[in-house]
Amino acid sequence: MEESYRRFARQIALPGFGIEAQRKLASSSVLVAGVGGLGGPLALELAAAGVGELTLVHEGDLTLEDLNRQVLMPEDGLGRPRAELAKEAIRRFSKTTRVHTISGFVRDLDLDALQPKPDLIVDCRHNFEDREALGLFAVRTQTPLLELAMYAFEGQVVLLDPPRTPCLFCLFPSFPSWNPRFGVLGAHAGLMGCLGALVAVSFLGMGVKEYYGILGLIRALPLEVKKIKLKKRPGCVCQAC
Numbered sequence: 001m002e003e004s005y006r007r008f009a010r011q012i013a014l015p016g017f018g019i020e021a022q023r024k025l026a027s028s029s030v031l032v033a034g035v036g037g038l039g040g041p042l043a044l045e046l047a048a049a050g051v052g053e054l055t056l057v058h059e060g061d062l063t064l065e066d067l068n069r070q071v072l073m074p075e076d077g078l079g080r081p082r083a084e085l086a087k088e089a090i091r092r093f094s095k096t097t098r099v100h101t102i103s104g105f106v107r108d109l110d111l112d113a114l115q116p117k118p119d120l121i122v123d124c125r126h127n128f129e130d131r132e133a134l135g136l137f138a139v140r141t142q143t144p145l146l147e148l149a150m151y152a153f154e155g156q157v158v159l160l161d162p163p164r165t166p167c168l169f170c171l172f173p174s175f176p177s178w179n180p181r182f183g184v185l186g187a188h189a190g191l192m193g194c195l196g197a198l199v200a201v202s203f204l205g206m207g208v209k210e211y212y213g214i215l216g217l218i219r220a221l222p223l224e225v226k227k228i229k230l231k232k233r234p235g236c237v238c239q240a241c
């Protein structure tokens with residue numbers, strides 16, 4: 001095995017994985033929108049798996065209330081930009097992955113100007129303005145979009161790849177009103193983040209399509225799992241492309 005891949009030997013040994021999946025991960029770029037309780041553990045697992053480049057987007061500085069779930073953020077980082085703190089945590093863990101950061105809201109970005117261009121977008125945002133911006137960008141550029149969401153002890157995961165699958169706006173023709181300061185336990189956010197990382201890594205490396213156009217609804221307490229095959233919504237924005 002190539003020396004540079006030695007740290008990944010245990011996953012290369014997985015059935016269906018192998019050196020080819022590792023090479024694909026190494027040449028992949030992922031945009032992780034939101035590196036809080038959900039996206040933070042996800043980003044770390046992407047780096048652990050050997051994804052080549054990560055672009056982390058998150059607004060604002062670290063506050064005391066973030067620390068029950070944003071496990072990439074150290075206590076002595078209070079008052080510092082969360083995107084930078086997440087990058088530092090990932091860099092301490094692995095020098096293999098190149099990490100870029102943007103401190104701000106997704107909706108304020110020129111997503112077309114992103115370098116490198118993402119092979120996959122992961123949406124871990126807690127507000128619908130940012131989700132809408134990512135959803136429109138995914139439709140327009142035909143970039144796969146992994147949607148993750150959670151509320152209380154429930155979570156959702158779906159991989160959208162319009163026009164091959166329905167898009168975000170097939171799923172949500174309109175967005176509900178929303179209080180972004182909902183209650184959240186770090187362990188549950190981490191559970192959904194790690195599931196998202198598993199979906200991302202298996203898709204990018206092995207072409208696995210377990211959640212491809214299929215909405216996974218996972219309630220952790222009490223445990224309940226459902227899968228729903230999504231349908232394209234007539235007249236949706238994704239059908240104008």
Ligand SMILES: [Zn+2]
Pocket residue numbers: 162166167168169170171232233236237238239
């Ligand atoms: Zn659509």
